Amino acid sequence: MSGRFANLRVEDFDYELPEELIAQQPPTVRGASRMLAMDRETGALTDTQFSRLPELLRVGDLVVFNESRVIPARLYARRTLRRERETPTGRIEVMLTGPEGENRWRALVRPGRKIAIGERLVFPDVHGEIVLEAGVLERGLYGERLIEFAPVDDFYAAIERIGHVPLPPYIHRNDADTDRERYQTVFARERGSVAAPTAGLHFTEEILAALKAKEVETARVTLHVGLGTFAPLRVERVDEVKLHREHYSIGAEAAAAINRAVEERRRIVAVGTTVVRTLEAAARASNGEKIASHSGTTEIFISPGYPFRLVQALVTNFHLPQSSLLMLVSAFAGREHVLAAYQHAVAEKYRFFSYGDCMLIG
Numbered sequence: 001m002s003g004r005f006a007n008l009r010v011e012d013f014d015y016e017l018p019e020e021l022i023a024q025q026p027p028t029v030r031g032a033s034r035m036l037a038m039d040r041e042t043g044a045l046t047d048t049q050f051s052r053l054p055e056l057l058r059v060g061d062l063v064v065f066n067e068s069r070v071i072p073a074r075l076y077a078r079r080t081l082r083r084e085r086e087t088p089t090g091r092i093e094v095m096l097t098g099p100e101g102e103n104r105w106r107a108l109v110r111p112g113r114k115i116a117i118g119e120r121l122v123f124p125d126v127h128g129e130i131v132l133e134a135g136v137l138e139r140g141l142y143g144e145r146l147i148e149f150a151p152v153d154d155f156y157a158a159i160e161r162i163g164h165v166p167l168p169p170y171i172h173r174n175d176a177d178t179d180r181e182r183y184q185t186v187f188a189r190e191r192g193s194v195a196a197p198t199a200g201l202h203f204t205e206e207i208l209a210a211l212k213a214k215e216v217e218t219a220r221v222t223l224h225v226g227l228g229t230f231a232p233l234r235v236e237r238v239d240e241v242k243l244h245r246e247h248y249s250i251g252a253e254a255a256a257a258i259n260r261a262v263e264e265r266r267r268i269v270a271v272g273t274t275v276v277r278t279l280e281a282a283a284r285a286s287n288g289e290k291i292a293s294h295s296g297t298t299e300i301f302i303s304p305g306y307p308f309r310l311v312q313a314l315v316t317n318f319h320l321p322q323s324s325l326l327m328l329v330s331a332f333a334g335r336e337h338v339l340a341a342y343q344h345a346v347a348e349k350y351r352f353f354s355y356g357d358c359m360l361i362g
Contacts, residue, residue: 005305008238013330014321015342022170023355026182031204034357036345043337045344050202050358053315054210061313062261063211063269064254064279066197067220069188071096071156072163074175077121077134079114090114092121094134094147095166096159097194098226098244103149104137108227112143121147123162131162156191166194166227168354170320183354192224192247198317198354199272217266219257223248223274223298233322238303241324248278249295258282258310259290269313269362273325276302276311276332283309303327304335313362318345318352333361 037046073096095108123132138146165175185200228244281298319325
């Protein structure tokens with residue numbers, strides 16, 4: 001971090017948010033959200049509706065989506081006593097956070113204090129039938145574990161059967177059947193996220209058709225969202241922030257569309273911070289050359305002072321105070337502009353976070 005941004009602190013990205021503005025349910029109709037449009041150069045704000053997005057974009061814009069699909073990553077297990085290995089006891093929440101090779105996953109366990117290396121966990125369905133089994137290989141900080149599942153014919157089918165939608169902790173309710181559809185974008189394809197790329201939740205098939213009619217081009221990339229992106233920052237200085245690794249991929253069709261947009265000087269519009277991180281990680285990896293079709297991992301952390309290479313406009317939800325995502329948006333549009341926009345959104349009673357309203361910044 002350079003120059004005037006070097007001394008930024010995490011608390012510099014704080015704001016006051018009344019609890020009642022945190023959306024607990026999705027809007028009744030997908031796509032019916034409010035949208036706050038902001039000019040990133042001047043900070044000028046316009047209150048509007050997300051349904052107007054196609055008319056607010058420019059002919060020739062390239063809109064890039066994250067087509068990662070959320071898996072039902074919240075599982076419930078029971079411990080098995082070492083001296084009576086067939087006697088399950090104690091309900092344990094196991095939140096999968098990301099794969100670590102064949103059959104191995106990073107996970108957050110709760111309560112984690114008692115779950116030691118070598119423990120065996122069993123995962124029953126509602127009838128008590130054991131669907132999955134796993135052993136604990138490593139302990140980490142803040143309840144993190146590395147677990148290894150016993151092989152099954154179809155792991156994802158198994159967690160679809162017993163797993164729950166991984167709603168974030170600021171949604172104070174259990175997941176419902178409707179969340180299986182609403183906490184998923186209409187263009188979700190590639191399984192792997194443990195949190196939704198929430199800016200994409202607003203899009204409907206009708207809005208996608210309207211973008212096409214407006215001659216707005218679209219492309220799709222994949223970044224599997226891990227909980228690390230949303231984890232509390234446990235440092236004081238922004239230059240001390242480290243993010244978890246996340247897997248991403250850019251296919252040949254998307255890479256070609258991005259390169260054409262760059263060559264033709266058309267605007268690239270990222271739908272969500274996950275797309276920003278994917279595109280900017282790819283641009284960094286390309287070293288000034290064309291974007292190539294590839295897969296990889298990224299721990300890219302974007303904060304004020306970051307030189308954006310590809311992204312020129314952004315659709316994004318409102319983010320938590322003192323979060324890495326709020327820092328990314330502030331890097332894109334300026335901290336003062338963004339915090340002023342959030343103050344306006346609070347005053348106008350916008351709905352915040354995953355199931356809330358959104359911004360268009362360009």
